[in-house]
Amino acid sequence: MFIKIAVLEKFKIEFLLKDKVPAQTKVVVAMSGGVDSSVAAALLHNLGYQVIGVTLQLYSGSSAKKGACCAGQDIYDAKRVAESVQFPHYILNYEEVFKKEVIEDFVNAYMHGETPIPCVRCNQTVKFRDLLQVTKNLGADVLVTGHYARRLEENGKVRLCTGIDKSKDQSYFLFSITSEQLKFLRFPLGEFYKSSVRELAKYFDLKIAEKPDSQDICFVSENYSKTITKIAPQSVRKGKIVNMNGEILGEHNGIINFTVGQRKGLGITHGEPLYVVKIKAKDNEVVVGPINMLMQKKFFIKELNWLEKPQESQEVTVKLRSSHTGSLATIYSTEKKNKACVILSNDYFGISPGQACVVYKGEQVIGGGWILDN
Structure with a gap:
């Protein structure tokens, strides 16, 4: 009881459901193995919620890199947190779905001259479509994630808003959430600053309290082009680098090595700084020009x-x-x-x-x- 009162007073946690007390509310927490989702799960458990931790295995441990999530060490960390706090935890293998809907989408986007955001695609498909279905199958009331965003409800209207900690705000990555999904989602860390989350991790004596935040794209082990080349060798195809008038300035080893706005690594010399202005996938050309373009x-x-x-x-x-x-x-x-x-x-x-x-x-x-x- 002391823990519940202390946490409520210091961090001002509101009930996840207005018509249910915590003890009657079953919660699925999406646990990546990082500090944020672990704290969300531990906090809700200590507040009396019926917490079920779920970790999605999205790719094999051999593909994981340091600072990634949802594979190898991170799955172990999530399981260890659940065991130490003492709530049930399940690991679900979603490798095939993740490969098809996130990794392959990422590769195809680069091959079409685009710069994708796989984290949004992952939220859009595996996490909020599929994991929400798991939540419903388990008979849970809500799905909780460790995102720094806020879900505000007033007069029956639900809004998705930026997190309090603007330096950690993740609302940008959540824009694809549907209104129906938002009814079931909760983001309790949206009212916190990252420093408070770290403090809570230590408060609950979690072994991952000092674990660094995940960085970059989880399944990219080295760099984008090497990862894409490994998955799709056909993406490495020589082509022309041209200026705005179509004049040939050089040759490239594949459009997957370029993004719009890029200046460094063009492999050409010119009297003025040139930037990637356009990537013409059909013609296998990289178009460069001055900054004003x-x-x-x-x-x-x-x-x-x-x-x-x-x-x-x-x-x-x-x-x-x-x-x-x-x-x-x-x-x-x-x-x-x-x-x-x-x-x-x-x-x-x-x-x-x-x-x-x-x-x-x-x-x-x-x-x-x-x-x-x-």
């Missing part, structure tokens, strides 16, 4: 997902990378189904096809889509 205001997005659809010409804020602080923009419908036109108030550098355009209204995530190659 990467400044643009208008682009299109596809595969739209709206938690709250913006009104025509309504001013919103968009983030075009997870590290982007945001730009003011307006969004317009197009004649093509499930596509929209985004017009920024100011030019932005290096808008990359395959990245996500996440739309905010203040701190609220209202949806977004995937950036198209204009």
Whole structure:
């Protein structure tokens, strides 16, 4: 009882369900083996919730690298946390699904000249589609993750918002959540700063309290191009590097080695700095040009997902990378189904096809889509 009161007073945890006390609430916690999801599980267990830990094995341990998640050591860490805190824990093998819907999508995107975000695809498919089904099959009330984002509910309306700790906010990676999924999802760490989460890990005497945060893409063992080459050897195909007028400046060893906005590693010499302006996958060409060619205001997005659809010409804020602080923009419908036109108030550098355009209204995530190659 002392633990419950102390944690509630210090960290102000609200009940996950308004009409159920913790002891009557069954919770599935998605545990990656990291500090955040481990703390979320330990905290809820100590608050009296019926916690079930679930870890998805997404790829073989031999493919894992230091700082990754959901394989090898991380699965062991998740299991060890569950044993020490004393709640049930299950490991589910989703390697085939992950390979098909995340890894292969990642490879195909690069082969088409795009710069993908596999973490969003993973959330969109394996974690929130498949794991939510597991949650329902187990008869649980909610699915909890360790994301730094907030789910706010008021007068029957549910909103997805940025986390309190802006340096750790992960709402950008959650834009593809549907309204139906948001009903079952909970993000208790969204009200915390990372320092508080570390403090809680020590408070609960978790062995992973000092474990570093996962970095980069979990299944990329060396670098992007080497990983893609290993999976799809046919992606290594020589082609031309051309300027904006189509003049040949050099040769490349595969478009998978390039992203829009790239300056270093082009393998050509020129009198002025050149950047990758466009990747023409069909022609197997990399187009380079001066920096001003990467400044643009208008682009299109596809595969739209709206938690709250913006009104025509309504001013919103968009983030075009997870590290982007945001730009003011307006969004317009197009004649093509499930596509929209985004017009920024100011030019932005290096808008990359395959990245996500996440739309905010203040701190609220209202949806977004995937950036198209204009």
